[in-house]
Amino acid sequence: MKPPAGWLKCNVDAGFHRHQGVSSLGACIRDERGGFVRAHTSLREPMLQAIEGEAMALLGAIQWVLSSGFQYVIFETDSKILSDAIFRKKEDISEFGSIVTKINRLLSLNSNFVVKFIR
Numbered sequence: 001m002k003p004p005a006g007w008l009k010c011n012v013d014a015g016f017h018r019h020q021g022v023s024s025l026g027a028c029i030r031d032e033r034g035g036f037v038r039a040h041t042s043l044r045e046p047m048l049q050a051i052e053g054e055a056m057a058l059l060g061a062i063q064w065v066l067s068s069g070f071q072y073v074i075f076e077t078d079s080k081i082l083s084d085a086i087f088r089k090k091e092d093i094s095e096f097g098s099i100v101t102k103i104n105r106l107l108s109l110n111s112n113f114v115v116k117f118i119r
Contacts, residue, residue, distance in 0.1 A: 002034045007072045012061045014053035023048040027061035029070070040064045054079035055099040062106050062113065076118045083117035 003009040008029050015024040023044040029037040040061070048056060058077055065073050077083055085092070085100045086107070092100065107113055 002030075003032050003074050005032050007032060007074055008037060008070055010061055010065060010073050010075045012054075012057045012075055012077050014048070014050070014057040016047055016050060016053060018047065021045060021047050023053045023056070025053065025057040025060050027057070027064060029065070029073070038068070049096075051079065051081055052096050052099065054082045055085075055096055055103065058082065058115070059099055059103050059106075062103065062110075065113075066106070066110070072112045074114045074116055076116050078118055080117055083115065086115055 008031055010027050010029045012027045013025075015026070017024065024041060025044060026039070026041045028039040031037050042060060044053070044056065047053075054077060058075060061075060065075075082100070085096070086103060089104060091097070103115075107115065
């Protein structure tokens with residue numbers, strides 16, 4: 001689904017490669033017409049747990065978007081657990097909780113960023 005006029009959409013995901021022992025993190029930005037704008041990928045060693053990888057992919061995407069100067073961005077994740085944790089804002093002292101806290105801090109400083117869960 002295309003974002004509203006004036007907004008960008010950033011699809012975020014993580015991949016897990018057991019044989020190489022790495023996680024891949026990626027983000028792809030599209031404009032309001034659905035046209036490609038920019039993409040970003042990175043690898044993390046050692047391989048992350050799935051939920052931590054999804055959270056790191058979103059955190060990395062938000063940081064990348066900020067450093068690129070983009071505004072009015074909808075971040076889409078396919079992780080229901082991550083999406084729920086962001087909106088619940090419940091304290092969690094795990095590694096995952098620490099990443100979610102960083103995500104929420106950045107979102108609170110950038111009211112023109114939105115996170116949505118997509119199937």
